Amino acid sequence: MGPAIGPSARWHDLPVSSTRFDIIVVGAGIAGLTSALALERDGASVVVLDRHCAGTEASWAGGGILCPLYAWRYPMPVLRLAAEGMRRYPALLDSLDSPVDPERWVTGMEILDPIGDGETVESIGATLESVGIAHQWRRQAETHALWLPEVANVRNPYLLDALTDTLHARGIALREHCAAEGLLLENGRVAGVATSQGEMQADRVVVTAGAWSESLIPGLPDGSLFPVRGQMLRLEPRPENGLDRILMDEGVYLIPRRDGSVVIGSTVENAGFDKTVDESAQARLHATACRLWPQLTGARITHRWAGLRPGSADELPLLGEHPAIGGLWANTGGYRNGLAMAPAAAELLADRMAGRETRLDATPYRLERLIDG
Ligand SMILES: Cc1cc2nc3c(=O)[nH]c(=O)nc-3n(C[C@H](O)[C@H](O)[C@H](O)COP(=O)(O)OP(=O)(O)OC[C@H]3O[C@@H](n4cnc5c(N)ncnc54)[C@H](O)[C@@H]3O)c2cc1C
Structure with missing residues (x-):
């Protein structure tokens, strides 16, 4: 006994x-x-x-964005599960028994390069609608940006x-x-x-x-399941960062956190179980971020890290x-x-x-x- x-x-x-x-x-x-x-x-x-x-x-390593990036490019079963997960987060967080606040923040996500080869405004819209992800199109000169107003992020470690x-x-x-x-x-x-x-x-x-x-x-x-490395970095909190939404272009995303810091990601690399970060990938992420949101230029990089996503064939x-x-x-x-x-x-x-x-x-x-x- x-x-x-x-x-x-x-x-x-x-x-x-x-x-x-x-x-x-x-x-x-x-x-x-x-x-x-x-x-x-x-x-x-x-x-x-x-x-x-x-x-x-x-x-721990992830960005904490509660929506797939370029959501319409995933197989429907992935999208359905993720969309259902997004809807369930408020209830999950309400049910937690902890003094720690995961800092869920509904900032919305703006995607500046949404339309890839073979895609149209209509096809993207239809896919998002079919799983209940709210969206709007914003015209910028000759291009379309996609605005997803209900997208939230959380602080993963919290x-x-x-x-x-x-x-x-x-x-x-x-x-x-x-x-x-x-x-x-x-x-x-x-x-x-x-x-x-x-x-x-x-x-x-x-x-x-x-x-x-x-x-x-x-x-x-x-090879059914394998690691896919993603590198990230974080910029110091500063009032002048001023980022108020998740912003995405060329596969790079910027995530504002409630304390004013900004998380930038990410690479997608087949590097086995190696979690090291490399200078050139980090420099590319940082440069793209500063181009997308120039107020970030001059903000100090406080953390750099990598994690291994569980990829499946x-x-x-x-x-x-x-x-x-x-x-x-x-x-x-x-x-x-x-x-x-x-x-x-x-x-x-x-x-x-x-x-x-x-x-x-x-x-x-x-x-x-x-x-x-
Ligand atoms: C850089 C990066 C950015 C990401 N951004 C996002 C995002 O914005 N939004 C999103 O939805 N997803 C994101 N992801 C993906 C998401 O983080 C992962 O899909 C998810 O965290 C996987 O969770 P998991 O519990 O399956 O794996 P893990 O979090 O890796 O947990 C697996 C656990 O199993 C333990 N373990 C392994 N082997 C054993 C063993 N033999 N015995 C006991 N324990 C073991 C490990 O120690 C580990 O703690 C990102 C991932 C990365 C790396």
């Missing part, structure tokens, strides 16, 4: 073997934290593992802190510095996880390990149960939209795990498209 467990228990002090959970969630980024909260709401006892500290990888606080408040266990090293299987079903701290038993396991997920999902062809997230290993689930592959789609993805996962009908058609995200049953 293990020690009594309650919301106030110090979970990380408990020996691994003394605890058994209904569900082990592997990876404490945005996907893992939101999944854990949704699953706990359904009454499951949940533990979240992370090999480092919670919320220190892609979810959002992750607030989610982690909420996990603690709900009595959901979080075990940091605990790496999943393999799955425990019994009669073709998952029975737990072998971790760097010993074996942990559970009836179900959810893989939310971001760019590191592939090796934890048996049967995935090589067909650009769609993996969201569902493994076709050959009962009880093994995944919520990963969010690529460039993992933050925006997180609340909708977590709900879809919880609905499927509970056998409920899902609000969105879950078929496009199923693992069966990549793994034989």
